[in-house]
Amino acid sequence: MLIHCPFCGARPSEEFAVLGDAGPKRPEAPGDDTGSDPEAWYDYVYLRDNPRGVHREFWQHVGGCRAWLVVERDTATHEVRSVELARKATAGREAS
Amino acid sequence: MSGYRLDSGGRIDRSRRLDFTFDGEAFGGHPGDTLASALTANGVRLLGRSFKYHRPRGLLTDGPAEPNALVELRGGARLEPNSRATTVELYDGLEAWSQNAWPSRNFDVGAVNQLLSPFLPAGFYYKTFMWPAAFWERVYEPLIRRAAGLGRGTHAPDPDSYEKGNLHCDLLVVGAGPSGLIAALAAARAGLRVILADDQPEPGGQLLSRATPLGEEGPLTWRDRVLAELETAPNVRLLSRTTVFGWYDGNLFGALERVADHLPVPPEHLPRLIYWRIQAKRALLCAGAEERPLVFGGNDRPGVLLASAGQTLVNRYGVAPGRKVAVFTNGDSGYQVARDLQAAGVPLACVIDARAEGPADHGLDCRVRQQTVVADAKGGRSLKAIEIVDRGQGRRIPLECDTLLMSGGWNPILHLTCHRGTKPVWDEEIAAFLPADVGTGLRVAGAAAGHMTTAACFQSALAAVTEICEDLGRKAPEVALPACPEEPCAVAPLWWVKEAKGKAFVDFQNDVTTKDIPLAVAEGYSSVELMKRYTTLGMATDQGKLSNVNGLAILAEVTGRPIPQVGTTTYRPAYTPVPLGALAGPHVGAEYRPVRRSPLHRWMLRQGAEMIEAGAWMRPSHYPRGEEDWFAAMCREVRGVRSRVGLCDVSTLGKIDIQGADAAEFLNRVYCNGWKTLPVGKARYGLMLREDGFVMDDGTTSRLGEQHYLMTTTTANAGPVMAHLEFCLQSLWPDLDVQVASVTDQWGQVALAGPQARKVLQRILDDLDVSNDAFPFLAAAETTVLGGLPARLFRISFSGELAYEIAVPADYSEELADALLRYGADFGILPYGGEALSTLRIEKGHPAGGELDGRTTAQDLGLGKMLSGKKDYIGRAMSRREAFEAPDRPVLVGLKPLSRGAKLRAGAHLLTPGETPAVESDQGFVASVAYSPILESWIGLAFLKRGRERLGEEITIYDPLREGLYRGQICDPVFVDPDHERLHA
Known part of the structure; x- marks a missing residue:
């Protein structure tokens, strides 16, 4: 299986490490204990989607440029649909 | 004695x-022969x-589907x-042995099973070897494995x-028959990079x-011309x-190249086998088709073989399969x-x-019988006669x-198309399964796609x-096709000759007969997957290549x-067995995985270190003197550090360089304690949590400049912490102006510990004042040693002694270590290893691997006060969960045995004295001992429920696997120098 790293080009998947579902967004956490929503934190830390089909996942090119990526992958066929830098993919996301 | 070598013909070197x-x-043979x-x-x-x-x-x-002719x-x-x-392939001096026969293949005691066969139906093992359960592993399994088996391994x-x-x-073209050759030729001319396997x-x-x-020429003349073009094309392998x-x-395709299996022994410079991973933009399967056996009585008698095998024997090897062939x-x-x-x-x-x-003009001199079947084949170790049934007249003749050659139709070799989960499709016309459309990555042509004439194979x-050229933006070239012979290929399914009296085998390798399939159905195993497992049809080395279609056709009927x-x-996968x-x-033995060596590796060996594996690292366990064992050496090294001074390699600790305008803010977010107040020239102990609130790692981080920090991690977590920091920076907070880089391999680092440490250190420093006032505990500095060698100096201590860590560029590590030994000689300096280091830190109550096991919290470790209340950080929200604050969570305590000589063991559990050992009464466990x-x-060091309230209490140590029950006493986890006077001396 090949993953097209935006920096390094097509590289074998063995060079990468997978972290899992890229969906959850880190909730807001103010420095004091006000406004921190425990339910949102449980969802962020423990709830992961595990679909059959297209899935967005965090991968890191550990054996290469070490960039964190968001890889869109079909879990049934392992077809990689798209790869983008996590830096770009997560920028400007609203926290849940 | 039936087969013999023909006077001429075949691709053998006579x-x-x-x-x-x-x-x-x-025996004797010729180059070009197979053993068969x-x-x-x-x-x-x-x-x-x-x-x-x-x-x-x-x-x-005549090929890899062979179920019978298996040899050692x-x-x-x-x-x-x-x-x-x-x-x-035959080579000079080849030695082979028959399998599954004792004492010999001619006289085999196990053949008594043929007489017992009425008692050995499908599922026999499941039904017979059920009771008593205690016999499963010790009696039945060894017995069955010895009696029913394939070859022996070594x-x-x-x-x-x-x-x-x-x-x-x-x-990638799979198969170099007529279809594969013409496909490779066309693709080569189109300029594609082609592999023909x-x-x-x-x-x-x-x-x-x-x-x-x-056309006008022999088939191999045409092949040689195609091959000559392929062999000279630079884009073809x-x-x-x-x-x-x-x-x-x-x-991605897996391929096995047998480089040296046709030789007696692989030449010194060559591997025996190569496992290729072939990444192909497109692939074309031209694997051909496999002939099916016919199912009739005694169809397994030696002398009954596939028609295609007989044809190969005659044409390829110049061997007649027998002297009177039907x-x-x-x-x-x-x-x-x-x-x-x-x-x-x-x-x-x-x-x-x-x-x-049949065909009208068959051109044969022998008798041709229509509407006739072979019912039974007779003979023991070799075929002697057959009984045929003329179905028109109802006569048995x-x-x-x-010799009997049988041809039951052709199964396309489509296995590769099924390896990613697609099922094949039944085709009535050729009475076989065809490959399904599996997308543009893998196409199928020739007999593998069900084309049964050479002309159709070429065209497909x-x-x-x-199509492949179109996919890849190339123009398909013109390729002239040779004239192909007329090849009638009609077939009428014949799954099972019911006139058979003797055993009719469906699966030769597993001895599955036509009686076993109805039996499986009668006993409820009528799904094809269940029938396979109940009867074992399609298992073992041939994986049903011959038996599969006949078996399921009979199951259908x-x-x-x-x-x-x-x-x-x-x-x-795999299509054929892969060693x-x-x-x-x-990647075997010492090359199983890369070994990491400290820049002081050779230096430590020179000092007589016993090295041990620690993850990927080699680290010194101890430095034995004379006949010392590890225990004596450890005791001597610990006493040396506590009374004089010792040095220890700490190069394996993770070192991460952190720079940028937001570096302090970044540290504030990844550590649970605060970093905004750390001045330049100071180090601080940091505790890192996972987002779920548990402790991930600890270490010191020093501020080397306004925007420059150096983080250390534990040896084991160096990689994961680095990946974690990169994740935080790239995915969570891409707006932070921070760069991180691992510098673990760039610096060699030595810990110098003991009451005399300062005196030794002063002798190697160029000009830094390290008096207690000028360079107190947790001071950090960039300086030079040994006359201009750049160095980093940290006053930190794992042992609890007055201690420093000195880092120099990795290539100068040995100079530093040698200098410390030399200048420390008159203070009685000695190198100490991992065993002593572990004892020293347990004596001081510092948590390490045994305590930071991913299940402990800052509160458990007695570090709850480090959790900052003034900022957000990784793990903050979850570390405030109710359960984390529960009063009966086991917390870190010290533990001593009541009787002085008693040995403690990590992993033992703790019980309130008088309680019966049970999950409910469990009070905690021992994490590390020394x-x-x-x-x-x-x-x-142990974790004990309400531990901090129980200092001084007696406790029962329960270790049922080793020592049983014995008594201990709970104490403070800091055994040595609880007031930290040595640390600050």
């Missing part, structure tokens, strides 16, 4: 003789005994069981070497087994003796085989065609012959290459369902 032995008996063809040429027919009934068995096929090849450490004689280390490699191409020693596929000309065994995600067919292809045998002068007895009508291959509804079992050595490649030469007692 000018050279190769000597070989089978079961110790000497050479044995047949020598009249050897009985090749082994069957799996369950120990029936005599001979050759059945070579010997000693190179012993290779279950080698298919049909794929073993336990000796493999003397051969293996390689792994990656290949890339535009088009074929499992035989020479390309040609079916052309090697046929005599019929292509030919892989012979290479089986493409699996199709994987992303159009052919039993349900289609037109059997006639061509008979014609080839007739042309080679092999005496034919009869052609028996199950169909009412005996017929003498010593060119059509596929045209028995259950009254159409074949497509019955479906097939799942074809998984584990090839998959491991060179013998403290300072306290002259074993000590331990």
Whole structure:
């Protein structure tokens, strides 16, 4: 299986490490204990989607440029649909 | 004695003789022979005994699907069981042994199973060996394994070497028969990068087994011309003796190249096998088709073989399969085989065609019977006669012959197309499964796609290459096709000759007969997957290559369902067995994985260190003197550090350089404690949590400049912490102006610990003032040592002593360590290893691996006060969960045995005295232990419920696997210097 790293080009998947579902967004956490929503934190830390089909996942090119990526992958066929830098993919996301 | 070498013909070198032995008996053959063809040429027919009934068995096929002719090849450490004689190329001095026969294949005691066969139906093992359960592992399994088996393996280390490699191409062509050759030629002319892989020693596929000309010339003349063009094309790579065994995600193919299996011993410079991973933009499967056996009584008698195998023997190896050969067919292809045998002068007895009508002009001199079937084959170790049934007249007729060739139709070899989960599709016309459309990555052409004439094969291959060229933006070239012969290929299914009286085998390798399938259905196993497992049809080395379609067709008939509804079992990789050595490649023994060595590795060896593996690292355990064991050496080293001074390699700790305007803010977010107030020139202990609130790692981080920090991690977590920081920076907070880089390998680092540490240190420093006031505990500085050598100095301590860590560029580590030994000599300096380091930190109550096991919280470790209340950080929200604050969570305490000499063991559980050991009464566990030469007692760090309220209490230590029950006393986890006077001295 090949993953097209935006920096390094097509590289074998063995060079990468997978972290899992890229969906959850880190909730807001103010420095004091006000406004921190425990339910949102449980969802962020423990709830992961595990679909059959297209899935967005965090991968890191550990054996290469070490960039964190968001890889869109079909879990049934392992077809990689798209790869983008996590830096770009997560920028400007609203926290849940 | 039936087969013999023909006077001429075949692709063998008759000018050279190769000597070989089978079961110790000497024979001769020629280069170009397989073990199977050479044995047949020598009249050897009985090749082994069957799996369950120990029936005599001979050759059945001419290729990798062979279920009967399995031999043990070579010997000693190179012993290779279950080698298919049909794929073993003959070499001089080859030694082979038959399998599953004792004392010999001619007289096999196990053959008594044939008499017992009424008691050995499908599922016999499941029904018989059920009681008592205690016998399963110790009695039944060894018994069954000895009685019913394939070859024996060897336990000796493999003397051969293996390689792994990656290949890339535009088009991978699997199979170099007529379809594969023409496809590779067209693709080569289109300018594609082509790999043509074929499992035989020479390309040609079916052309090697046929005599019929292509156009005006012999089939191999055409092949040679194509090959000449392919061999000189710079964009084509030919892989012979290479089986493409699996199709994987992303159009990756696994292939096994047998580099040296045709030689007695691999030459010194060559591996035995290469495991290739072929990344192909497109692939074309041209694997051909496999002939099906016919199912009738005694169809396993030695001398009954596939028609295609007989044809290959005659045309490729110049061997007559027998002296009086009958052919039993349900289609037109059997006639061509008979014609080839007739042309080679092999005496034919009869052609028996199950169909009412065969081809009109068959060109055969022997008798041809229509609407006739073979009901039973007679003979023991060799076929003697057959009984045929003329279905038109309803007569049973005996017929003498010593060989019977059977042709039951053709199964496309489509296994690769199923490896990613697609099922094949039933086709009525050829009465076989065709590959399903599996997308543009892997197309199928030729006989593998169900095309049964050479002309159709050529056309399908060119059509596929045209599509592939379109996919890849190339223009498909013109390729001239040779004129192909007329090849009638009609077939009428014949699944099961019901007139049979004797055992009719569906699966030869597993001894599954026509009686077993109805039995499986009657007992409820009517799904094809269940029937397979109950009867074992389609298992073992041939994986049902021959038996699968016959078996499920019979299952369809028995259950009254159409074949497509019955479906097939799942074809998984590998197509043929792959030796584990090839998959491991060179990664065995010391090369199993890379070894990490400290820059002080050689220095430590010179000091006499005993090295041990710690993850990927080699680290010193202890530095024995004289006859000291590890325990004595550890005690001496600990006393040396506590009373004088010692030095220890700490280069393996993770070192991460952190720079940028937001570096302090970044540290604030990844550590649970605060970093905004740390001044330049200071170090601080940091505790890092996971987002779920548990402790991930700890270490010190020093501020080297306004925007420059150096973080240290534990050795084990260096990689994960680095990846975590990168994740935080790139995914969570991409707006932070921070860069991180691992500098673990760039710096060699030494800890200098003990009351005399400062005095030794002063002697190597160029000009830094390290008096207690100028350089107090947790000071950090960039400086120079030994006359200008750049160094980093940190006053931090793992042992609890007055201690420093000194880092220099990795290449200068040995100079630093030598200088410390030299200048420390008159203070009694000594190097200490991991055992002493561990004792020192346990004496001081510092948590390490045993305590930071991913299940402990800051509160558990007594570090709850470090959790900042003024900021957000990774793990903050979850570390405030109710359960984390629960009063009965086990927390870190110290532990001593009540009787001084008693040994503590990590992993033991703690109980309130008087309580019965049970999960409910469990009070905690022992995490780390050491013998403290300072306290002259074993000590331990443990986690205990309400531990901090129980200091001084007695506790029961429960260790049922080792010492049983004994008593201990709870104490503060800091055993040595609880007021930290030494640290600040």
